[in-house]
Amino acid sequence: MAETLVAEPRTPKSDAGNANPSGLRHVLEFEKPLARLEQQIRELEALQQQKQVDYSAELRELRNNYTALLRKTYDNLSAWETVQVARHPQRPLFRDYVDMICREFRELHGDRAFGDDPAVQCGLARMAGHKVMLIGTHKGRDTKEKVRCYFGLAHPEGYRKALRCMKLAEKFGLPVVCLIDTAGAYPGIGAEERGQAESIARNLMEMSRLRTPIVSIITGEGGSGGALGLAVADKVAMLQYSWYSVISPEGCSGILWKGSNNAHEAAEALKLTSKHLKQLGVIDHVIPEPLGGAHRDPHTTAHNLEQYIAKTVRDLKRCKIDNLVERRYEKFRNMGAFIEKAARHASRVTA
Amino acid sequence: MQLRKEGVPEGLWMRCPECGAMLFRKIVEESLHVCPECDYHFRISARTRIAQLCDPDTFEERFADIEPVDPLKFVDKKAYRDRLKTEQDKTGNPDAVVCGKGFIKGRPLMLAVMDPTFMMGSMGSVVGEKITRTIEAAIEEKLPLLIVSCSGGARMQESTLSLMQMAKTSAAIARLDDAGGLFISLLADPTTGGVTASFAMLGDFIIAEPRALIAFAGPRTIANTIKVELPESFQRAEFLLEHGFVDFVIHRRDLRSEIARLIDFCVK
Structure with a gap:
């Protein structure tokens, strides 16, 4: 009896992928009740093993409770909790997706002007049945890599490298896929000296008229201009528990509440979750994450991402390029909410 | 962004925030709101700017009936709706940009002028929409x-x-560029964040x-992030000139003639 139980897949699948080499999962504040249940399950399993007593009924109940609580917790995440999930230390990063999705990835370095920014990585990729130019922001997994990547905060040379690669893609008829996970563009002296604002502005302008399909997906954090600089796309999607906003909740709290302790309220007010942004028409699609978030099951997340890319790139490739560029313009042209008194109609964002 | 030196305070006399000199208000106004002692350029409202730039009585306002709403029902310490009302009452403008057609030394042009007296000139849907429409009008009317x-x-x-709105305005600039139109971008104190x-910058x-x-x-953001003291000249117009991001730095009294010159070189 005990053997069959052990063979049963555990409800919380053990973390797969490179996201978590240690096998230990970081527990977020609101996940603590879940962690306690997991602990109980583990203890009972150990006890069963040790004493050769059948606790299968109790275990089944505990596991059911666990799944129910997991579902309840994740169905009712607050905006601030969503931000925590998006920043979970074991959430898959750009390089993890490359490993899990790409059949080939030939990385290309440098902006041909100043340097190579490891926070933005570009390359020729075979993924989801297509040859594409893959561009992503990478935060880094261990401390050394994080420091090298500036925690995913890009410098101007990162945006310029991305644009250079997009131009290559345009020339050779490759669709562009951008995976975005950045708290924002790097706020530092060198970045300002080398034109952080100009590099982002240039990307917005050039992406709006790039003559090849562009798909951008926010996979974790979508911080302000730093994210938008890679997100002027034909289709913009978000992973379910990612966030996208004009400013981070902490930054917003610091300015509007004059202190960073109101990040919770700021996150709520900014309407930064995928659900809100889909409703507002700012994004086109929400890619579902497995129950309990991407950090519990990177492979399923990668699979969902891959499926979305496969279908979306296929659809976009079928469009005539003139129509595609026109529609991309109209998509962003129509964003905003205001009243026009004379015309007596309220314009709203349209997807 | 916090307001460092706001507009021009009321009263007969005023103090220059840069050199501290007590100045007769009328003199400052006559010098285009530039400190006669130290050349400090005061922040000025969009209407004042337009009056300074355009030939007298040539400015014809457009898109003035576009007004903000509160799409997210945003509330911080104060509701956005109330904030808007306060700012509108204070400035007499619906939002933070004034757009239209005008003439500078007899040369016609479309202009969009951001207003630092309205919520620090911040760009929401109305500012983005009006600027985009101004760009489109420039394309349309060549x-x-x-x-x-x-x-x-x-x-x-x-x-x-x-x-x-950043994407929207930049995409419209791309269209102006494709149409061969001339775009002069004038950066006044302050130009930061999503507008820059x-x-x-295009x-x-x-x-x-x-x-x-x-x-x-x-x-402030940079100082908080990297925890170092920043030099006073950092991110000033002259610093950007040195690093290759502006074509030239220009005194307010010479703006009209320099803009006219650029138009003469580029417009047939």
Whole structure:
């Protein structure tokens, strides 16, 4: 009896992928009740093993409770909790997706002007049945890599490298896929000296008229201009528990509440979750994450991402390029909410 | 972005925030709101700017009936709706940009002028829409375009919708560029955040007023992030000139003639 139980897949699948080499999962504040249940399950399993007593009924109940609580917790995440999930230390990063999705990835370095920014990585990729130019922001997994990547905060040379690669893609008829996970563009002296604002502005302008399909997906954090600089796309999607906003909740709290302790309220007010942004028409699609978030099951997340890319790139490739560029313009042209008194109609964002 | 030196205070006398000199208000106004002692360029409202730039009685306002709403029902310490009302009552304008057609030394052009007296010139849906329409009008009527940027950046109270205005305005600039239109971008103190990172940095010519703060991340954000003291000249117009991001820095009294010159070189 005990053997069959052990063979049963555990409800919380053990973390797969490179996201978590240690096998230990970081527990977020609101996940603590879940962690306690997991602990109980583990203890009972150990006890069963040790004493050769059948606790299968109790275990089944505990596991059911666990799944129910997991579902309840994740169905009712607050905006601030969503931000925590998006920043979970074991959430898959750009390089993890490359490993899990790409059949080939030939990385290309440098902006041909100043340097190579490891926070933005570009390359020729075979993924989801297509040859594409893959561009992503990478935060880094261990401390050394994080420091090298500036925690995913890009410098101007990162945006310029991305644009250079997009131009290559345009020339050779490759669709562009951008995976975005950045708290924002790097706020530092060198970045300002080398034109952080100009590099982002240039990307917005050039992406709006790039003559090849562009798909951008926010996979974790979508911080302000730093994210938008890679997100002027034909289709913009978000992973379910990612966030996208004009400013981070902490930054917003610091300015509007004059202190960073109101990040919770700021996150709520900014309407930064995928659900809100889909409703507002700012994004086109929400890619579902497995129950309990991407950090519990990177492979399923990668699979969902891959499926979305496969279908979306296929659809976009079928469009005539003139129509595609026109529609991309109209998509962003129509964003905003205001009243026009004379015309007596309220314009709203349209997807 | 916080307001460092706000507008021009009321009263007969005023103090220059830069050199501290007590100045007779009328003299300052006559010198285009520039300190006669130290050349400090005061922040000025959009209407004042237009009066200074355009030939008398040539400015014809457009898109004045576009007004803000509160799409996200945003509330911080104060509701966005109330904030808007206060700012509208204070300035007499519906939002933070004034657009229209005017003449500078007899040369017709479309202009969009951002207003630092309205929520620090921040860009939400209305600012983005009016600027986009001004760009489109410049394409349509084959006129040069001048945008005077003076803004703390994207407006937080409209969150992602504000962010999208960066994409919208930049895409419109791409169309103007494709149509061969001339775009002069004038950067006044301050030009920061999402405004700098969109149309402001996309001019065929980018010119700036002396000592204007021009930045992506403001100096406070940078100081807080990297924990170092920043030099006083950091992110000022002259600093950007030195690093190759503006074409020239220009005194306010010479703006009209320099803009006219650029138009003469580029417009047939």
